Amino acid sequence: MARVFRARQLQPLCVLASLGLGLSGCVMFREPVATSPPPVTTAPGTTSPGSANPNPAAPASALPPPAPPPVTAPPSTRQFRLGAAATALVAQAHRQAAGGDPQQAIGTLERALRIEPDNPLLWIELGEVHETAGHYEQAGGIGHKALQLATGDPHAQSASWHLIAESLKARNRNAEAAEAQHRADELSPQ
C-alpha cells in the first residue's frame, strides 16, 4: 500500500469551528460520510511495476518482493479528518487567534503540521490565520499547498480555493480572486 490515508473517527471540524469563537474563515465541514472511504488502492490502469518486472539478470534470491504501486489515483471521493492530537491543537490555535495572538496560533498549527504534514485541513487552518494576520502572500502559497494535498476531497479543495481567493482579493487581484472563488463554489457541496 503506497499511500494509506488513516481515516480516524473523530469529531468533525465544525465542532472545532464553534470552539474557535467565531474565528472568521474557519473551515466548515459536514458530517463525514457514513462509510469512510476505503483505503486507497491501485490506480485504475496502473500496472504494479514490481509484479511485472522481475529482473532476469539478477539472481532470483536477490529479487526484492514485488514493490507496491508507487502512488495512486485519487479516489473520486475521500474526506480528510484530523487525528486527536491535531484536533486538540487546532482548538488551541482557535483560542489563541480569537484571543488576538495570531503568532501563537501559527506556532500551534505548525506544531500540528509536524504531526500530520499531509493533511490539507491543517494547511487551510494555517492559511486562514495568516490571512487574518495580514500575511496575504503567505496565505496564498499555503492555499496552493493545501489544494495540492486536497486532491480527491472536494470539501478540502473548495476550502483551499476559498483561501486562495481571499488572499488574492486582499492583494487587489480581483479578477483572479473571482475565478478562484468560482472554483471554490463549484466544488462546495450544495
Place this chain on the structure above:
Amino acid sequence: MKIWRYVLAVVMLCGIALALYVAHLDRIVTTQFEGRRWTLPAQVYAAPLELYAGEDLDAGDLEHELQRLQYRHADQADRPGSYSRQGSRFQVNLRAARFADEVRPATLLKVDTNDRGISGLTDTAGKEVAIARFEPMLIGSIFPIHGEDRIVVTPEQVPALLPAALKAVEDRNFDTHHGIDPLGVLRAIWVDLRSRQLEQGGSTLTQQLVKNYFLDSRRTAGRKIQEALMAVLLELHFSKTDIMTAYINEIQLGQDGDRAIRGFGLGSQFYFGKPLMELDLAQVATLVAVARGPSYYDPRRHPDRALKRRNVVLGLMAEQKIISPADAQNAQARPLSVMVRGSGGYYPAYLDLVRRTLRRDYREQDLTEAGLSVFTNLDPRTQELAEKILERELTRLDRQRKTKGDPLEGSVVVTAPQSGDVTAVIGGREAGFDGFNRALDARRPIGSLVKPFVYLAAIETGRYNPASIIQDVPVDIKLPGSPDWKPENFEHDINGPVPMVKGLARSLNLATINLGMDIGLDTVRHSLQRFGIEEDPPRIPSLLLGTFELTPLDVAQLYTGLANGGFKSNLRAVRAVLGADGKALKAFNLDVTPVAQPDAVFAVQMMMEQVIQRGTGVAAESILPTGVVVAGKSGTSSDLRDSWFAGFAGNAVAVVWVGYDDDRVTGLTGSAGALGVWDRLLTALGPTSISSVMPDTLHPVTIDYQSGYLPAAGCPSEPVTVYVPLSFTPPTAPPGCTMFGGAQPGTQPATPQPSLLDKASKWLQSITHH
C-alpha cells in the same frame, strides 16, 4: 618634634590613600555586583518530542528517549525527571519546561504503549490527554569565542545539599564570618601540614567568589590584600544567600575547548546532562570536588582523582553531620556516572547553522550576552543516527578501497519535506568536532544532482513527459574561445532513443544534454532559481551536468522543493527566539511558495522513484524496507571526485556528500559512495512512502522502459509506470519488435541490444555497490 609631624602627615596620607582605595574597591564591588549581570549566552534547544496516541513510538523507543533526556528510572515517578515502567505502561514525571509558546509546570503523565506505538495518554486523574511533550533538550549555547558559558540558577533551583557541601568543604564558618576567616586559614594550614597535601584551602567562599568575579588569576601579595578587602566589602553590602547564589553561578567547573564552563547549573548539564535540582548526593559531591580544581579533578580526564576527591567531600559532609555516615558510604560506593563526552548532545555543525541564521537578525553581543532562548528544529534522534551511519559507512568505504593516507570525509543534511525544517546537520566525519562545517561551507560540483531539474523544466514546457523519447546520442557543442565540448556518458555507451524516464534513471549525460539544449539553458537556470539556488549557475552547457558548485545545505534546499511537490519552503533551523524575560522576540514561520507546476513535479518524483527501482540508486532497494516508495538521484563530479546522493521519503529529505577536502579523486560514484549512507540513514529513520497524490491532470501509463513504446505482445519488455498528461498515449510498438536493436526512422541506430547492456550494468552495479 618635626619628625613626628612628618610621620603623622605620612600616616594621614596613607590613611587617605587607603580610604580612597577602599572607596574605589567599594564602588567596583557595589556597582558590578549589584546588577549581578552575568553575560548570558543564548541557550539553544532541540525540537521537543511530542507524545500522542497513535504515535509510532513503542515502549523501547520511549525508554530510549527517556534515557537520552536523562530521566531517572524509579519505582515511583515521584520527582520531575523520573519515570517508572511496568511492561508497556509508563508513568513519566515530565520536567517543568519553557517552550516557544508556553511555560509548562512539571506534569505526571501515564503513557500506554502497544506494538504499534503509543496507545493512550492519561493524566493523574485518569483523564485522556490529547497531546503532551517532553521538555526541549538543551543542545548548547552561543558563547563568545574564548568565552564563558553558563546556565544561571536561582536559589530555588539549587538542591539544599549543594550549599551545605560547599560550606563543609570550602568554608565551614561561612555563615558567621565577615568575608575573611583567619581561624579558617590557620586550621587549613594545620590540616594540610598534617596530611601533607592540600586538602583544605584557606580562602572563604566569598574570597573565592571575588577572585573569580573581579580579579585575574595572578597570585601576588597585592592581589591577596585586594581580594580580602573586597570580600569584606562584599559581605558588608550583600546577604549570605546572595553571595552563595553568586558563587554557585560563577565558579568555574570545567573547560571545553575555548569555552569555560561556569556555574553549577551548566556544570550539571555538562557532566550529567540534567538540571542541577535532579542530582543525587554522589553527583553533587562530584561537582563540589571539581570546583576545587576543574582541570586537576576533571572527572573525564582524571576520574581516579575526581573519585577520590568526591569521597573526601562525602566524608567531610558526614563528619559535619550534613549527611548520615550510611548515606556517605552508599554514595562513596557509587561510580562517577559522568556522561561520556561526544556520546551525543553536542552538535557543533547544527549550532553553526543556528548561529548564522540568528546573525541576520541579532548582533553577536545579543547572542552571547542577552540570555536569549533559541528553539530549533534539530531532531536529536535523526542527528545521532546520521552521525553514526556516516561514520560507519565511511569507515567501511575506506577499508573496502584500502585507501592510503587520509580517510574520506562526508556531510549530511536532513530536512522535513513539507516544512523545510532542518532536522540534522553533519559537518564532517567527526561530528562532535567543531571544525570545518562541510554542510555549510564545502562548495562542490553537484554532478547529476542537477538532472531532475533539467527534466522538470522540460516537462514544464509542455512539450515533454516521462514517456517522451529523447536522444542519447553524441553531442558536439561549439563554445566560443574554447575547444568543442564533447562529453560522454559515464559508461561511454550510446543508447540512441530512450524514454525520458530511462534517461533520468540511468543518469544518461548525452540524453540529458540533448534535452537541456532543446529547451534552452535559461529554462533550466530559471527552474533552479525558483527552487532557491543562491547564486545563478553560469550560462554554459556543462551546467546540464552539474559542473557548478553547491554546498550540501544548498542541495537540501533544492531537493526539499522537489519533495514538497514543487513548493519552496526556506530551510529553517530556528523556530523561535525568546528574550531573557520569556517574551517572544522573533518567530521564523513556515512559508511555502509555489515554484513549479505540481503535475510536472509529480511526474519527476515518479521518475526519481525509478532511479531507486532500476537506475543508479538500485543498490538501495535491498537496504530500504520493502514496500516503501522513495525517490532520489545520484551525483558524481568529473573524475570521481565528489560522491553525492540526494532524495526523499514521505517524512525526510536527505542529502549526502562524500569526498576529500582537497578535491582529490575518490574513485567513487554517487551510487558507490554516498548512496550507502543515504539508504541506511533513511532506513534507520523509519521512512514512509512519498505521500504525493497523482494530480487529476495526469494518468499512469505503462511503457517499455527501454524503448518507450507500449509493451507489445511477444516482444521482450520491461514495463515501467510513468505519469503523463491525460491526452497523451504512448506509441504502439512497431510490428516485429524492431524497437529492440532495430533502427528507427529518423533516429541514429541504437547500440545493439541495449536492454541486455542495461541489465548487465545494473547487475554489475548491484554487486559492486553493496
